[in-house]
Amino acid sequence: MTIQEYFELVFTDYTLRTITLGTAVLGAICGMLGSFAVLRKQSLLGDAISHAALPGIAIAFLLTGTKDSNLLLIGALVSGLVGTYWIRGMISKTHLKTDTALGLILSIFFGFGMLLLTFIQKQPNANQAGLDKYLFGQAATLVESDVRLMVIVTAISLFILLLFWKEFKILLFDAEFTQTLGFNTKFIDILITFFIVLAIVLGLQTVGVVLMSAMLLAPAAAARQWTNSLAMMILLAAIFGAFSGVVGTAISASQDNLSTGPVIVLVAAVFVFFSFVFSPGRGLLFREIRFRQNRRDLELKKTLQFMYSIAKNHKDISHPHTVRILNDFRGFTRGTLRKLEKKNWIEIHGQNWSLTTKGYETAENLYNQQKPHD
Structure with a gap:
């Protein structure tokens, strides 16, 4: 199937339409929330959280014995939030720097998750097959309920973003000044981090643990090259992310044996390369x-x-x-x-x-x- 045939079928074929819409919505929310991670210089946070979510998936399966994606993602969300809490605690209560704390949590949680997956694979229960899709993603497993959940989370994220727009904007560029104005900076920081974790967890099924940080950061990094406006950057990042999802899905569907997640990330990387070279304000050219x-x-x-x-x-x-x-x-x-x-x-x-x-x-x-x- 060629790319042209894919786009002709996407409006009539239920499976193709579901996967395409899912990857587009995922790209949009990742680009939108990834902008905050890039501007706050927390690029490694996405990598740490995505890896920290792996043990939650394994534990959720061990507790329930089923592969229900909603239950597994709840486990991933809890594990990701725990990892984020530990990162914040290590930074605030020890002399460790941010990169050290992120590296420790990433490696410890990922190692524990791989240990649990190895244990699960040796169990007689036949349901354990397929959990490894969360390592590299498998967009073909997306169903309508998954896409509906992504749309709901995206809508809620957009509503919260508009509701706390002034607070988010001030916090990004001057945290100390935000505190002197009487805003609860800790609450705002936790709110941003929570939605970043939520976006990462939603993308695990499509892109996977290993590549999720690239999906979060690449559209935002590309958008940053084109503008100095926060609103415009978020809009461009959402567009770049959605376009990466659609084009990456189309390319992987048009060729045999191409995983959707890696192709989406590569398309996003093309946006980054193009932006780094050709953007008028900051481009290398x-x-x-x-x-x-x-x-x-x-x-x-x-x-x-x-x-x-x-x-x-x-x-x-x-x-x-x-x-x-x-x-x-x-x-x-x-x-x-x-x-x-x-x-x-x-x-x-x-x-x-x-x-x-x-x-x-x-x-x-x-x-x-x-x-x-x-």
Whole structure:
């Protein structure tokens, strides 16, 4: 099946429509909430929480004996919240830094989860098969109830975001100032973290424990390159995330033996790469263009200043000077003369040049700006 055939069938085929809608909604909520993790410099938090959720899935299965996705996700949510609480406690009550606490919780919880999965695999109960889908995700298992849950959580997250918009915005950019205004910063911080955990847990079934942090961070990182506005960043991140989910699902469905989760993450990575290179404000390409332009402007101004140092010794600023006098000046080229003439800073007459009034005044201003002040 080609990608074109996929999009033709997505409106008529129940399974394809469910999976596509589910990955789109997941991408949108991950992009929206991932923006807060990126701006708060908590990028590793998503990785730690997703790995911390694994033992909760295993324990929920051991307690219930069923593979009901809702029960397993509740176990993942509880385990993720416990891991988050431990991270916050280690940071606030010990001398450990944030990255150390995140690394410890990630490795300890993930190791414990893998131990439990190994134990479950050796049990005679046939229901244990399939739990490993939470490691790398399996979007094909999404059903309508899963998508409905994602939509509900996304709607609630959006409502809370709008309700506490002012508090979230102030906390992101100046936590101490937020506290002096009388806001309960601890409650706001916990609220943001809770919804990030919730988004991660929702994505485990689709993307998996290993790749969930990329789904959370990639759309937000791409959106950050395009804007300085928080509202616009959240909107762009949601669009990038949703588009990554739809396109990734289409690509994986059009090819045999392609897992949906990894393909979605790779599509999101393309957004990140494109944004890092081509965004006008922060992109590497435009940054290099600006750097080269600034360097050329600096060379022009240095040449103009050198000409000024020659011309100011004459009463008549339009006194012609030979071009050969510039040959020993570092950075001088014939192209430099043409650019100076194009800016109307000099006039060229055969092998001679002379400063214009505009060029003389510009060079004099540059000289006065660089002259040390008493």
